[in-house]
Amino acid sequence: MVCLDCHKVLSVPEDEGDGLCPRCGAKVFLRRPDSIAETWAFLITSLILVFPANILPIMRVDFMGSQEYSTIMDGIIYFFKEGSYGIGIIILTASILVPLFKVIGIALILLSIKFRWRSWLRHKDLMFRFIEFIGRWSMLDIFVIALLMATVDFGFLTSIAAGPAAGFFCGVVISTMLAAISFDTRLIWDAY
Amino acid sequence: MSEFELHEGFIVCPECDLILRESSVEHGFKIVCPRCGTTLRSVVLHSPEKVIALALAGLLFFIPAIFFPLLTLQIAGLEHSGSVWDSAVKLIRSGFLFPGIMVLLTAVVVPLANFIILLTVAIQIQFKRANRITARMFRLYHHMEEWGMLEVYMIGILVTIIKLFHMARIIYDTGFFCFIGLIVSSVGLILVLDEHRFWEEIEQQGRQYVIASEPGKELDEVTFKRERDTLLG
Numbered sequence: 001m002v003c004l005d006c007h008k009v010l011s012v013p014e015d016e017g018d019g020l021c022p023r024c025g026a027k028v029f030l031r032r033p034d035s036i037a038e039t040w041a042f043l044i045t046s047l048i049l050v051f052p053a054n055i056l057p058i059m060r061v062d063f064m065g066s067q068e069y070s071t072i073m074d075g076i077i078y079f080f081k082e083g084s085y086g087i088g089i090i091i092l093t094a095s096i097l098v099p100l101f102k103v104i105g106i107a108l109i110l111l112s113i114k115f116r117w118r119s120w121l122r123h124k125d126l127m128f129r130f131i132e133f134i135g136r137w138s139m140l141d142i143f144v145i146a147l148l149m150a151t152v153d154f155g156f157l158t159s160i161a162a163g164p165a166a167g168f169f170c171g172v173v174i175s176t177m178l179a180a181i182s183f184d185t186r187l188i189w190d191a192y
Numbered sequence: 193m194s195e196f197e198l199h200e201g202f203i204v205c206p207e208c209d210l211i212l213r214e215s216s217v218e219h220g221f222k223i224v225c226p227r228c229g230t231t232l233r234s235v236v237l238h239s240p241e242k243v244i245a246l247a248l249a250g251l252l253f254f255i256p257a258i259f260f261p262l263l264t265l266q267i268a269g270l271e272h273s274g275s276v277w278d279s280a281v282k283l284i285r286s287g288f289l290f291p292g293i294m295v296l297l298t299a300v301v302v303p304l305a306n307f308i309i310l311l312t313v314a315i316q317i318q319f320k321r322a323n324r325i326t327a328r329m330f331r332l333y334h335h336m337e338e339w340g341m342l343e344v345y346m347i348g349i350l351v352t353i354i355k356l357f358h359m360a361r362i363i364y365d366t367g368f369f370c371f372i373g374l375i376v377s378s379v380g381l382i383l384v385l386d387e388h389r390f391w392e393e394i395e396q397q398g399r400q401y402v403i404a405s406e407p408g409k410e411l412d413e414v415t416f417k418r419e420r421d422t423l424l425g
Contacts, residue, residue, distance in 0.1 A: 002204035005331045006391045007232075023395045026331055087354050090347070136341050139298060143341075143348030146295050148355070149282045150274030151265050158267065158359075162283060166291040173294070177338070 003028045035184040036110060042179035043106050049171040050099055057163035059145055065156065069163060072096065072141065094140040095169075102176045106183065138173045142166060203232055239386035240318040240393075246384060247311035250377035254307065257374040258300055260367035262349065265360040275367050276300065276345065298341040303378065306340050309333045310381060317390060322397035330390060342378050346371070 003021040021028050057069035070078070072095045079088035145162050152160045203212045205225040212225070212232075222234040236242065261273035274282075276299055283292030309329050316322045349371070356362060 002206050002209070004206060005334050006327075007204075007206050007388070023327065023391060023398075084354060087351055091351065136298075136338065137344055137347075139294070139341050139344050140348050140351065142291055142295060143279070143299070143345045144351050144355070146279035146283050146291070147262070147274060147276075147348060147352045149286070150278035151263050151272060151352070152356070152360075153272050153274070153282075154265075154267055154270050157270065161286055162288050162291065166283075166288050170291050170294040181338075 001028065031184050035182060038182040039106065039110060039179050042175045042182060043103060043110070046099065046172050046175035046179060047103055049168050049175060050103065053099075053165050053168035053172050054096065056165035056168065058141065058165040058169065059148070060161045060163050062156075062159045062161070064158070071163075071165065091141065094137045098138050099172050099176060102180070106176075106179055109183075136173070136177065138169070138176070142169055142173075205230060205232060233388050234386065235389070236384050236386040239384055239389050240314045242384035243310055243314035243381065244318065246377050246381040247307050247314065250303075250307045250374060250381060251311065253370045253374040253377060254304060256370035257367055258371075260370060261365040262367040262371060263353070263356075264363040264365055265356065266363065267360040273365060276371070298339055299345045302336055303340040303342050303374075306333060306336055307378075307381075309336075310385065313390065313394075317393045317397070320397055322394045324398060327394050327398065330394065340378070342375055346375050 003023065003026055005026040006021060006023050020026070054072055057071050057074075059070050059075070061068045061070065072091070076088050076092045076095070079085070079091065145160075145166060148160045149162060152158060203214045203223070204210070205212065207225065207230045210225055223232045224230070225232055258276045261275045261278075264271060264273040280292055280296040280300065283295060285292075310333060313322075313326055313330050313333070316326045349368075353362060
């Protein structure tokens with residue numbers, strides 16, 4: 001078996017218990033304990049958080065005293081209306097498609113482990129690694145809001161503030177990232 | 193054959209648990225798992241030296257990139273600047289504690305920690321002083337790696353510029369160019385880091401010290417011989 005942190009190859013101990021990796025000191029197991037349960041927990045959490053993240057407004061623009069709240073969808077529609085299709089697609093992908101894809105993707109993988117579906121193994125693994133890779137890009141919106149807040153600060157004339165959705169958005173990022181981390185990818189291949 | 197040779201003859205894929213026989217890799221090539229496609233070994237020549245160079249570069253860029261203003265906006269005669277640090281602090285000051293802390297962590301604290309850890313580890317390896325603390329630090333880096341989101345912030349800057357393009361006059365400040373330098377260092381660092389080489393060095397150099405004095409059972413490399421015989425027998 002192999003250590004998950006330093007990838008050192010180790011032998012399976014007689015009693016199948018856990019041990020410490022002699023090279024880096026990490027706990028080593030045949031399979032990560034409770035991986036499926038943890039991943040489901042994080043996944044359900046992220047699913048719950050996705051709704052307020054997209055329904056509540058993420059940004060508030062103050063212009064000459066009037067306040068205008070906008071959600072993620074509003075921002076995307078704005079870009080499309082203005083003709084900036086490229087940016088609109090980037091934000092659409094990072095904010096909505098990415099979390100959605102992650103949640104559905106991980107759920108599919110977990111279900112296929114539960115019911116032992118054997119087809120498309122290689123694709124599922126690729127899908128998982130894609131999910132792992134793109135998870136962090138959902139932070140894009142938060143960074144944009146933060147930077148807008150910091151730069152567009154002209155008092156009464158115009159200023160930007162974040163909205164309540166911001167916290168939920170961060171929550172979605174964290175819980176989907178933790179779901180990907182807690183998942184032991186070797187489980188996909190165990191059905192082999 | 194000694195046990196060490198047998199032991200060193202195998203690679204186990206961490207993603208799909210496939211057992212492979214190890215072969216030598218030349219620099220410029222990499223080993224990929226035939227079943228799941230993960231990159232198993234990617235050799236970089238002189239990795240410790242390169243890591244030291246890029247980590248230092250990153251650290252040099254870090255303070256100006258984060259604390260100096262990135263962009264300055266001019267609207268109707270008024271002017272205002274913002275830096276990465278400003279963006280995080282503004283969120284916190286406005287009462288958005290959680291998002292603010294997230295921005296602080298992912299764009300400032302974690303990247304800084306990563307630079308410092310890699311610099312320290314690479315220096316220790318280069319001067320043959322790796323020990324258990326080195327192993328701990330490198331493990332820490334392993335876990336923190338994905339929480340550093342500087343590249344995402346860079347695209348965030350791009351999106352912001354596009355959003356503000358028609359609204360105001362944008363001036364690109366010192367912080368902006370230092371941030372680009374920071375990104376280049378950060379990405380370059382990932383490319384020149386040869387994790388396998390680093391772990392091997394840590395292991396070899398660490399043999400001078402006692403590796404495990406922690407409570408808990410240590411897995412024995414020696415018994416690997418038995419398992420291999422079972423595998424092949």
